[in-house]
Structure formats: structure tokens, C-alpha cells
Amino acid sequence: MWVKICGIRDEPTALAVAEAGADAIGLNFYPGSPRCIDVETAARITAALPATVEPVGVFVNASVRHMREVAGQCGLRTLQLHGDEPPEVLGELREFRLIRAFRVGEGGLAEVRAELARLTAMQVELAGYLIDARVAGVYGGTGVTAPWSLLAAEWPSLGVPPLILAGGLTPQNVAQAVRICRPWGVDVAGGVESAPGVKNLEQVRAFLRNAWEAS
Secondary structure, three states: OEEEEEOOOOHHHHHHHHHHOOOEEEEEOOOOOOOEOOHHHHHHHHHHOOOOOEEEEEEOOOOHHHHHHHHHHHOOOEEEEOOOOOHHHHHHOOOOEEEEEEEEOOOOOHHHHHHHHHHHHOOOOOOEEEEEEOOOOOOOOOOOOOOHHHHHHHHHHHOOOOEEEOOOOOOOOHHHHHHHHOOOEEEEOHHHEEEOOEEOHHHHHHHHHHHHHHO
């Protein structure tokens, strides 16, 4: 079970999360988020991380040029596009490992299927689809859970790419989510915080333990 702790904002927290066993950390470069990090701090974090922990740059509707510049400054090999970016933007970034975030509601996976078909036609391979909850006007961090039962029923028919489950996950519900959806990975930000952008390390450890046990 691949586990990403997203919204890391300082080096001590990043190293503590790495020591706890997380597979990846998310560095959020979206100015509209309370978890936004500056490039200088992010670069220090990526330099300090052990090789076993993957730093992921999280962007929302940023330009290709900006994403490349930040990735170069921070040594990022994996980018997560969490906005309304069209498939053509992902096509321009194919030198990176790409995680595409998609917000899904009870309406189902029609939009995901359509985008996946376009990416396949463009020969763009994704490292994973991160599925968050659909909340009007918000790009993430809402604390609302994605439709687990719908994902459990419909995702297997997609075949690829791997499912990374996000949206409202906490130490208390991640085991249930994993058992229902059987995702390849899980992602959490606010569900392990004592305040917006402030990680509670006891909750991080509990989240990791519960996700691993359920998988």
C-alpha cells in the first residue's frame, strides 16, 4: 500500500513523516491552499529526504513553464496536477512521473473515462489517478470523502492507471476505505492535522498503520 502524506510545509515534519514510513510526501505549490509551500523550503526538504521517500509536487492550473521551473529547483521527478488542466498539458510534461487528480461525485466516472481515452490516444502514461471528492468550486482539502462504493464497483473496469484514493481520509476511516475500494495507494492531508497545514505525527503514524493493516 503506497501512502502519501500531503501538504508538508517544513523539514522537521518531512523527516518525521519519512521516518514513520510514508512512501511519498506532497509539496503543495497552489497559492490558494493553506498548505502552500515556498520553493526554497521545498528544495531544502527534497534535499534532506531519504531516497526511499518520493517528493511529489502538487500544482493547480499552473503553467507548464512554472511547473518545470519549480521541479528543476526542487529536484522533483513526480508531479501531481490537481486542477482543470487539459490532457495536452500532461502531454507536455511526459518527462515526469504524472499523477492526475480527479474529483468524482455520485455521477460516476464518465469524465475520467473520457480523459483517460484522450491520454491513451496521446500515448501519455500516468503513474496514477488520484481520486478526490467532488465539491463545487474547490480543488481539494475539503474533508469530504469520495464515493467509495461507486469506485469499488466501477474502477476495476478501467484497468489502468492505479487508483490513489484521497478525500476525507483519516486514521479512523482509512481502513474501511481500503477494504471497500482496494486502491493501489492512499493520500491524506487534513485528516492527519491538528490545524490547517500542521501535521499531527501521532495521527500520521496511526494513519500509516491502519492503511497497511487493512491492505
